[in-house]
Amino acid sequence: DTAVSQTPKYLVTQMGNDKSIKCEQNLGHDTMYWYKQDSKKFLKIMFSYNNKELIINETVPNRFSPKSPDKAHLNLHINSLELGDSAVYFCASSQSFSGNTIYFGEGSWLTVV
């Protein structure tokens, strides 16, 4: 059973397109995250949601819009994709906002051409 699952795993798309990445966790956790890992492997938090409410919104372009329909899901929608958006996007969850251990999904490899 996959604890944190995200789809698609691979995505190749053209500049200017709009795409979404979906994430679901079956751990019963209250908090979910989106992280971006660039080509240099830096892991940077983008968003954090606790019980469907936005807690952290780092400095990311407003072309990125997270949506949490319930606490088990946190989707990421990206408008007007740019070349620099190419990265691996990891969804993650923790038991609570102070839940210490972060469990990552398998990652979504986004390539913008």
Added chain:
Amino acid sequence: GENVEQHPSTLSVQEGDSAVIKCTYSDSASNYFPWYKQELGKRPQLIIDIRSNVGEKKDQRIAVTLNKTAKHFSLHITETQPEDSAVYFCAASRNGQNFVFGPGTRLSVLP
């Protein structure tokens, strides 16, 4: 805000030797320090963590030490094996919130 630095960025060791990765943090209020291992093409996974009320923690071949005064913590891997080859990330957080990750260390264990 918190800033986490990590050294070295790459590390090659012979199989059986020890490996040490060091991290420093800037926020003295940080009190939880996990280490994650990311194998090629895989997700980061927690391998060990330490809280600020403890100076050292060990789990088989891996150990972590914490120096709160100096604001640095280190990962020690003994008797390295080829399967230890991966990217290792340290992180710091305050009360399990706002994790800030280091830039990662690529460890290669040479047979």
